[in-house]
Amino acid sequence: MNLTVLLHDTRTRLLESAILQFAAKGFDGAGIREIAKGAKANSALVTYHFCGKEGLYLEALKAIFTRKVSPVAALASIPPAGSPGAREAALQGLQDYIRAFITELMSCDGTDPIDEAAMVLMAREMQAPRKASAPLLLEHLAPYVTHLTACLQVLRPDLDEEALFNMGVSIQGQIIHFRNSLGIIRLLRGSPDYPQDLEKLIQHYTDFSLRGLGVPEAFPQPRP
Amino acid sequence: MNLTVLLHDTRTRLLESAILQFAAKGFDGAGIREIAKGAKANSALVTYHFCGKEGLYLEALKAIFTRKVSPVAALASIPPAGSPGAREAALQGLQDYIRAFITELMSCDGTDPIDEAAMVLMAREMQAPRKASAPLLLEHLAPYVTHLTACLQVLRPDLDEEALFNMGVSIQGQIIHFRNSLGIIRLLRGSPDYPQDLEKLIQHYTDFSLRGLGVPEAFPQPRP
DNA sequence: CGAGCTTAATCGATCGATTGAATTCGTCAA
DNA sequence: TTGACGAATTCAATCGATCGATTAAGCTCG
Numbered sequence: 001m002n003l004t005v006l007l008h009d010t011r012t013r014l015l016e017s018a019i020l021q022f023a024a025k026g027f028d029g030a031g032i033r034e035i036a037k038g039a040k041a042n043s044a045l046v047t048y049h050f051c052g053k054e055g056l057y058l059e060a061l062k063a064i065f066t067r068k069v070s071p072v073a074a075l076a077s078i079p080p081a082g083s084p085g086a087r088e089a090a091l092q093g094l095q096d097y098i099r100a101f102i103t104e105l106m107s108c109d110g111t112d113p114i115d116e117a118a119m120v121l122m123a124r125e126m127q128a129p130r131k132a133s134a135p136l137l138l139e140h141l142a143p144y145v146t147h148l149t150a151c152l153q154v155l156r157p158d159l160d161e162e163a164l165f166n167m168g169v170s171i172q173g174q175i176i177h178f179r180n181s182l183g184i185i186r187l188l189r190g191s192p193d194y195p196q197d198l199e200k201l202i203q204h205y206t207d208f209s210l211r212g213l214g215v216p217e218a219f220p221q222p223r224p
Numbered sequence: 225m226n227l228t229v230l231l232h233d234t235r236t237r238l239l240e241s242a243i244l245q246f247a248a249k250g251f252d253g254a255g256i257r258e259i260a261k262g263a264k265a266n267s268a269l270v271t272y273h274f275c276g277k278e279g280l281y282l283e284a285l286k287a288i289f290t291r292k293v294s295p296v297a298a299l300a301s302i303p304p305a306g307s308p309g310a311r312e313a314a315l316q317g318l319q320d321y322i323r324a325f326i327t328e329l330m331s332c333d334g335t336d337p338i339d340e341a342a343m344v345l346m347a348r349e350m351q352a353p354r355k356a357s358a359p360l361l362l363e364h365l366a367p368y369v370t371h372l373t374a375c376l377q378v379l380r381p382d383l384d385e386e387a388l389f390n391m392g393v394s395i396q397g398q399i400i401h402f403r404n405s406l407g408i409i410r411l412l413r414g415s416p417d418y419p420q421d422l423e424k425l426i427q428h429y430t431d432f433s434l435r436g437l438g439v440p441e442a443f444p445q446p447r448p
Numbered sequence: 449c450g451a452g453c454t455t456a457a458t459c460g461a462t463c464g465a466t467t468g469a470a471t472t473c474g475t476c477a478a
Numbered sequence: 479t480t481g482a483c484g485a486a487t488t489c490a491a492t493c494g495a496t497c498g499a500t501t502a503a504g505c506t507c508g
Contacts, residue, residue, distance in 0.1 A: 010488080028252035032464065042489055047465060049487095120352065127347060127404050138411055145412055166428045169409060173401030174394045180351050181400070185393060187362055188369055204390045211443075212436035219435075219443055234453080256498065266455055271499060273453095 011049050013039035016114055018060045023117035027057055027130070054132065061125060061133050064118040065140040068104060090154035091215065097148060098175070098206050105179040106198060123180040148172065155215055171209045178205075235273050237263035240338055242284045247341035251281055251354070278356065285349060285357050288342040289364040292328060314378035315439065321372060322399070322430050329403040330422060347404040372396065379439055395433045402429075 008016070017038035021030035032053050036043040050056040107115060129137050148168045156164065178185065186192050195201045210218035232240070241262035245254035256277050260267040274280035331339060353361050372392045380388065402409065410416050419425045434442035 026250055026252055028250055031462080033462090043464085044466080044490090045488065053464065123351060124348075126408055127351060128344065129407065134411065137408065141408070141412065162424075163428070165413060166425070167432070169402060170398045170429070170432045173399075173405070174397040176405070177397030177401040178393060180404075181397070183353065184350055184361065184365070187358065188365065189389060200386075201390070204387070205394070208391070208394045208436040211438060212432040214435060214443070216443075219438070219440075255496080257496085267498085268456090268500080269454070277498065 010039065010041050010045060014041055014045060014049060014056065015060055015063055018056050019064065019114055019121060020117045022057060022060060023120040023124075026124070027053075032056075057130070058132060058136070061121070061136055064122055065136065068115075068118055068122065086154050090151045091210075091217070093147070094151040094155065094210070094213075095206055097151065098171070098209060099202050101172075101175055102198070102202050102205060105175065106201075119179065123176075126176070127180070144172070152213065155213060167213055170212060174208065175205055234263070234265050234269060238265055238269060238273060238280065239284055239287055242280050243288065243338055243345060244341045246281060246284060247344040247348075250348070251277075256280075281354070282356060282360070285345070285360055288346055289360065292339075292342055292346065310378050314375045315434075315441070317371070318375040318379065318434070318437075319430055321375065322395070322433060323426050325396075325399055326422070326426050326429060329399065330425075343403065347400075350400070351404070368396070376437065379437060391437055394436060398432065399429055 014035065017035050018030075021035045021038060024030070032046045033043045035056070036046065046053060046056050050059055105119065125133060125137060145168065148171065149164060152159075152164050152167050156167070159167070186194050207218055238259065241259045242254075245259045245262060248254070256270045257267045259280070260270065270277060270280050274283055329343065349357060349361060369392065372395065373388060376383075376388050376391050380391070383391070410418050431442055
């Protein structure tokens with residue numbers, strides 16, 4: 001019995017190694033032999049446990065989504081529009097949402113390489129989803145959109161449905177782009193450890209989003 | 225002499241086919257045989273003209289950047305801060321920038337498949353740049369950042385340098401994310417032809433950005 | 449003719465998948 | 479507790495296919 005391998009069973013080790021390899025080299029660039037080597041397992045086990053490379057990829061995606069995305073979606077629902085305190089609740093809900101989103105996306109400060117790889121893989125999949133994984137993506141992203149739209153609806157009841165949708169895309173877009181393009185952003189900024197202050201970052205995205213949405217409370221004093 | 229091939233020489237045809245194939249299948253997924261077939265050429269020409277697959281990829285990227293990115297960067301420079309009319313010029317410059325950015329990014333309505341593929345390839349490269357192409361990326365993106373930062377500096381002289389940088393990332397981020405994730409966004413929205421009205425989209429991103437930046441003119445009337 | 453370009457053919461390497469034997473594991477009879 | 483049996487798991491070895499790169503001969507012009 002191998003001691004270094006006792007913590008996880010072979011299937012789990014294959015999944016974790018797959019996340020690392022797929023994130024680093026893409027679906028075509030990563031080979032099942034190297035994935036198996038990273039899991040200290042035999043490459044034939046990919047077919048045995050996952051019905052081949054494609055099945056392993058899908059299972060790896062599923063594992064990532066249930067681990068990273070689902071927790072954030074479990075935010076408290078806001079009161080329905082029109083009820084007393086709905087506006088304050090929606091405002092707070094939107095702020096919590098942005099905070100949870102950024103925190104979750106940035107919760108991989110080198111401590112867990114698998115977390116970091118999971119973000120890369122998720123980002124790639126959102127940008128150019130494989131045909132087989134599009135349903136998986138939609139299923140796990142829908143709760144986000146629902147919650148966000150509900151908040152926006154309360155805060156800007158005057159907007160039509162398309163305008164609200166655009167607002168949601170803008171708010172999510174800034175944050176996702178920040179996470180996805182962190183490599184380029186750090187190059188452009190010239191400092192590899194940006195952002196140093198996560199709290200300041202959350203404050204920026206909250207303020208920018210609330211102002212962009214058109215919430216008066218977030219707007220600075222008008223000039224004289 | 226082949227008639228169907230007279231329009232471009234072999235090198236150019238290989239480049240265009242490479243853009244299509246690399247965008248569709250990624251660097252590892254695309255094969256030089258298929259690229260050559262798409263260009264009605266022999267696969268050995270990849271080595272002859274571009275010193276191998278990697279060289280072809282870099283040349284394809286270079287062709288994309290000089291075609292899509294550089295033109296947008298050629299925007300009129302704004303007057304220096306403090307000079308009369310600087311604020312109005314900066315405001316207009318920012319609006320022009322957003323318009324030019326979106327227009328260029330969306331200027332591939334199925335008319336030119338190479339344009340569409342170029343966007344996919346550029347997006348992928350921004351998200352996960354290959355080691356060899358990072359310098360190319362920085363070189364072509366720097367003018368954008370310079371122009372945008374100059375506008376922001378004039379419009380919000382009270383902000384420090386890091387805050388201005390965050391503003392720029394947010395403004396660019398929404399738009400880039402919109403273009404990169406258009407596939408998922410259309411799925412979430414449920415309409416494959418979104419956005420129908422490009423002008424309305426430009427208006428949204430302009431308004432959202434100006435409000436997010438904290439420009440009073442863009443803010444709606446405060447509630448009673 | 450000679451330089452630039454293009455071709456078919458082939459190289460060794462690596463790919464994902466499969467095979468059949470070897471090993472480990474849970475379970476139940478003795 | 480022990481031994482044995484069937485199922486589940488893991489293994490080394492190998493399959494055909496495809497990869498990028500190379501070679502040497504053929505072609506096209508100035």
